[in-house]
Amino acid sequence: MSEVPLEEAEPARKAFVDLTEGEQEVALDALALIGRDPTVGREIPGWRPPSVEYTYTTPLARDSAEAVTVVYTHTPGLGVTVVYYFRDPQVVD
Template sequence: MNEIPLEEAEPARKAFGDLTEGERDVVREALATIARDTAVGREIPGWRAPSVEYTYTTRLASDSAEAITVVYTHTPGLGITVVYYFRDPQVLD
């Protein structure tokens, strides 16, 4: 699948700057995954059509309960906009 154009909103750029280098590496991997398949995240219901808003959460490490969540929107034909990144202290499935 072709990669979909991806850009960051200003709040996401600021949040990225607040992450540690290890967290940034996890975010870069998450963005590569999202660019390959926009529906990899969990859809947030009730978003304005034609855009769909998603959250994608990935562990910081294989043995960690902490994670990074990427909030993004996908508009078919226009691409992906990353809205925000945040540390997510949760246990993933």
């Protein structure tokens, strides 16, 4: 299975630099998953095909209350564009 091509929009490149080293590692792991299957994220309602916008949130650690969210668009046949990264405090069950 070939990986889906990924590119970063300028706001994403700027936001990535502002993440800590640990956050960057988590974001890179998330990108590997997104590159294999863009539908791993949560679809943002209201987008019309062929492009769909998603968010994918991944915790910094298994028991962490902090996470990194990747916002991206996917257009079948054209690939994934990462729109933004941000720190995402979340509630741990």
